[in-house]
Amino acid sequence: MADPVTDAAPSPARSTARSRVLCVAAPGEVTLVEEELPAVPEGGFRVETVYSGISAGTELTYVKGTNPYLAASWDRALGLFRPGAPALAYPVRGIGYMQVGRVAETRTRAVREGALVAMAYGHRTGYVADPLADRFVELPAGLDPVLGVYVAHMGPICANGLLHAAADLYGPAVRDLGDGVRGRRVAVVGAGVVGLLTAAFALEHGAAEVVVADETPERLRVAEALGARPLPVDPGDSDGDGDGDPAVELKRRWRHGPDDRGADVVFQCRGQARALALALRMLRPQGTVVDLAFYTRGAEEVRLGEEFHHNGLSLRCAQIGRVPRGLAHAWDRERLSYETVALLGRRGAALREHLVTDVAGFAEAPRLLADLAARRRHSVQAVLRGDVQDEGG
Missing domain, CATH: 3.40.50.720 (NAD(P)-binding Rossmann-like Domain)
Incomplete structure (x- = not known):
């Protein structure tokens, strides 16, 4: 449960890779676009997505056009939404915060190549982690990687x-x-x-x-x-x-x-x-x-x-951006992720059986999100399957 650190890495950056990214082009219009990934920086790493969970509450607000950031901007200093200057505009790319990726390339000793990590980088088939900004949680052996979508966020x-x-x-x-x-x-x-x-x-x-x-x-x-x-x-x-x-x-x-x-x-x-x-x-x-x-x-x-x-x-x-006053030192996001891993370790079989109702390929994502937003399809937890799969997962 460590953040990437800028340990010296012996290998130089290798050639860049490409990723498919979910894009909401306009209300009700969802597509996949391709983008080139940057080279892995010193202290960073690149993941290939194994699973990406869909939040039917937050993410569908972009598909429906009801997300408040589409009509206002958040003034962090004042703690107010300010109308008239939207923080986001269509097209909106890379929504989502429940990803599990396999480390395909690493330039840090903080995580090994081949490790499965939980992150929040949006619906993409690949991603290069920023060593100063991105948080990751390495998943323990034996945890169903589908359930890993719940660990980071x-x-x-x-x-x-x-x-x-x-x-x-x-x-x-x-x-x-x-x-x-x-x-x-x-x-x-x-x-x-x-x-x-x-x-x-x-x-x-x-x-x-x-x-x-x-x-x-x-x-x-x-x-x-x-x-x-x-x-x-x-x-x-x-x-x-x-x-x-x-x-x-x-x-x-x-x-x-x-x-x-x-x-x-x-x-x-x-x-x-x-x-x-x-x-x-x-x-x-x-x-x-x-x-x-x-x-x-x-x-x-x-x-x-x-x-x-x-x-x-x-x-x-109880917004995830804030733990209760006076508890921030003892209870940070890392500890809450640890509590999640513990819950999944004890109740994972039942949660996997009853909570995850749909697993679909990335190619199906545009139609799936559009159908969920229009209530043409019902799902408790839908998960997108990445281009790379976990062995035995």
Whole structure:
């Protein structure tokens, strides 16, 4: 789990290679383009992609044209989105942050040729790592390389959610990821990859019970197969006043005392306002929603004058760019990747069987993303297969 370092390397840079890169030319228009890779610099290395995981939440916003960076720019100093000067414009190349590559050429002692590494360099069949900027995690022997797509970024996103729940209880005294869920009743809203991995983390770290709420029966079956209790949500009952209100069902089941019912903590993992509204309604008084979702629209359905106000609730954003205040020294991205590797080592067989629903070649990527964005195809986790394959993987 080391970053590339600029150790002296005996071999000179060899000839350049080429890579196919996923490109969103315009909303709904996805293509593959070819680009020449630069020579490997001293201290760097080149990988050939083995697997590349698709984030159906973030990445499809580029295909749909709803990503906020297409309409505004992020002012890092002020911490504000500034309208009128888009940070990105079409064509957008190399989206994606779940890659596994095999090291084909190296000019650093930090990683050996032939190693499998998890990185976040976008949907490309090849990539040259910048020794000063790129982070990589070498995958341990025996780990299914398909699951390696979760190690560099997606798994840490979910682990960081548990870390925020732990910090909510213990502040800087957090010892491990289980501190926020161990022995507690946990609800997860949204059974996409983020929600399902978060549920797996909570189960692994000792939650008394984990409920996963979602509108899609196929995804609820995956949640149940992973050990969580499925809780169906009727998308037509936006007011929560129907016979199958999931918040009512959950609060009837989870009683802590008089006038004290509901989840100890809710992980909100779906980028819809109605999902956040449901998450707040599921909480016991003075409980906390840990929000891992990415919202691209407004939030008119989040009624802050109702449960949020009357029950004294808290809402914490668990963005992967920030661990909880006071924990940055002990809990960095490396440690969250380590926690992901540990989870995959213990629960990898079930996650591989139930979470990864589609594996397709890079040539199929444009149609696959377009179909997912247009809802012509349903997938829990789609993975692109690179030009180079892992032996036995």
